[in-house]
Amino acid sequence: xxxEKKTYRSGPYQDFYCEATQVGNVLYxxxxxxxxxxxxxxxxxxxxxxxxxxxxxxxxxxxxxxxxNIVDETLYVTDMSELFAHIEDxxxxxxxxxGRAPEACQTVVQVAALVQPELKIEIKCVAHR
Amino acid sequence: xxxEKKTYRSGPYQDFYCEATQVGNVLYxxxxxxxxxxxxxxxxxxxxxxxxxxxxxxxxxxxxxxxxNIVDETLYVTDMSELFAHIEDxxxxxxxxxGRAPEACQTVVQVAALVQPELKIEIKCVAHR
Amino acid sequence: xxxEKKTYRSGPYQDFYCEATQVGNVLYxxxxxxxxxxxxxxxxxxxxxxxxxxxxxxxxxxxxxxxxNIVDETLYVTDMSELFAHIEDxxxxxxxxxGRAPEACQTVVQVAALVQPELKIEIKCVAHR
Numbered sequence: 001x002x003x004e005k006k007t008y009r010s011g012p013y014q015d016f017y018c019e020a021t022q023v024g025n026v027l028y029x030x031x032x033x034x035x036x037x038x039x040x041x042x043x044x045x046x047x048x049x050x051x052x053x054x055x056x057x058x059x060x061x062x063x064x065x066x067x068x069n070i071v072d073e074t075l076y077v078t079d080m081s082e083l084f085a086h087i088e089d090x091x092x093x094x095x096x097x098x099g100r101a102p103e104a105c106q107t108v109v110q111v112a113a114l115v116q117p118e119l120k121i122e123i124k125c126v127a128h129r
Numbered sequence: 130x131x132x133e134k135k136t137y138r139s140g141p142y143q144d145f146y147c148e149a150t151q152v153g154n155v156l157y158x159x160x161x162x163x164x165x166x167x168x169x170x171x172x173x174x175x176x177x178x179x180x181x182x183x184x185x186x187x188x189x190x191x192x193x194x195x196x197x198n199i200v201d202e203t204l205y206v207t208d209m210s211e212l213f214a215h216i217e218d219x220x221x222x223x224x225x226x227x228g229r230a231p232e233a234c235q236t237v238v239q240v241a242a243l244v245q246p247e248l249k250i251e252i253k254c255v256a257h258r
Numbered sequence: 259x260x261x262e263k264k265t266y267r268s269g270p271y272q273d274f275y276c277e278a279t280q281v282g283n284v285l286y287x288x289x290x291x292x293x294x295x296x297x298x299x300x301x302x303x304x305x306x307x308x309x310x311x312x313x314x315x316x317x318x319x320x321x322x323x324x325x326x327n328i329v330d331e332t333l334y335v336t337d338m339s340e341l342f343a344h345i346e347d348x349x350x351x352x353x354x355x356x357g358r359a360p361e362a363c364q365t366v367v368q369v370a371a372l373v374q375p376e377l378k379i380e381i382k383c384v385a386h387r
């Protein structure tokens with residue numbers, strides 16, 4: 001249909017989906033998790049959040065974008081009470097990533113499980129330019 | 130990157146996220162819950178739905194939009210069987226909010242928990258103008 | 259507000275929501291499930307995935323679009339371990355539907371329940387043209 005997309009692929013499953021797909025002014029990102037480039041996943045929600053945003057920033061940079069382009073976030077967590085117990089760490093990591101009060105919506109739900117059992121948070125977002 | 134957004138913030142956590150972010154023709158809304166302006170949350174799914182849509186309408190109005198601008202909805206519920214037990218109340222509240230058969234998609238999933246234990250439904254939507 | 263939408267409705271609940279809503283270049287689809295046109299739902303995740311993508315293709319075709327227009331997917335599953343146990347079937351069905359490596363993002367979460375107890379997967383996606 002002639003739609004022009006720019007995609008970014010990474011990791012062992014890169015034949016199956018993209019980490020990000022840009023079409024027109026919109027950049028969709030796959031849910032980002034708290035596993036770093038070396039495959040390590042820290043145990044706390046705050047540390048996982050930090051890595052998830054770091055991964056997000058790396059992806060945005062590949063499209064010439066940054067956190068200011070994010071307009072909508074969905075946070076999938078596995079334990080809402082743990083999230084709130086560490087909310088300062090989580091929002092601290094978030095604010096550090098954005099560098100300012102985020103101009104982005106946010107929806108937070110507790111799911112039954114994420115793709116790997118050690119994950120406590122996954123952040124799915126949409127960016128516009 | 131020079132992206133122009135219009136945002137609406139409200140409530141105690143307004144430094145951390147926006148209730149709505151408009152960019153170009155698209156208006157993203159954070160998930161809306163059944164807690165009213167005075168902080169009260171009714172117990173039934175139907176009543177919570179009514180308030181969630183009312184909150185949504187207030188936000189849309191701030192951008193000069195209304196329910197006819199909604200194109201996509203995700204309903205996160207905490208008890209699917211209770212949702213269906215009260216489906217007439219829920220769809221009644223929804224139809225009253227839209228004022229007609231909604232020209233919007235809808236995806237309904239049961240999550241493990243919402244941000245507060247008394248919540249039974251959260252509605253996340255996207256509007257276009 | 260004069261927003262121009264093109265919608266597609268189907269099934270017993272078509273007064274309440276649309277299977278798809280197109281606005282500008284964007285086509286939003288409601289979450290698609292593994293129930294076929296005759297109301298049958300196979301038991302395996304792989305077979306349900308096949309039908310969900312088939313339903314998605316039918317809807318896209320009504321708007322002159324196809325799988326190449328999909329830019330973002332959210333997979334809601336009810337059992338992550340079962341998903342991975344049948345991941346070859348699921349990704350096989352997916353690759354068959356796309357006809358190539360999908361140029362689409364993907365977010366996978368395990369929810370507590372879908373709209374009917376026999377469902378194991380629901381796929382919600384966004385297409386652009």
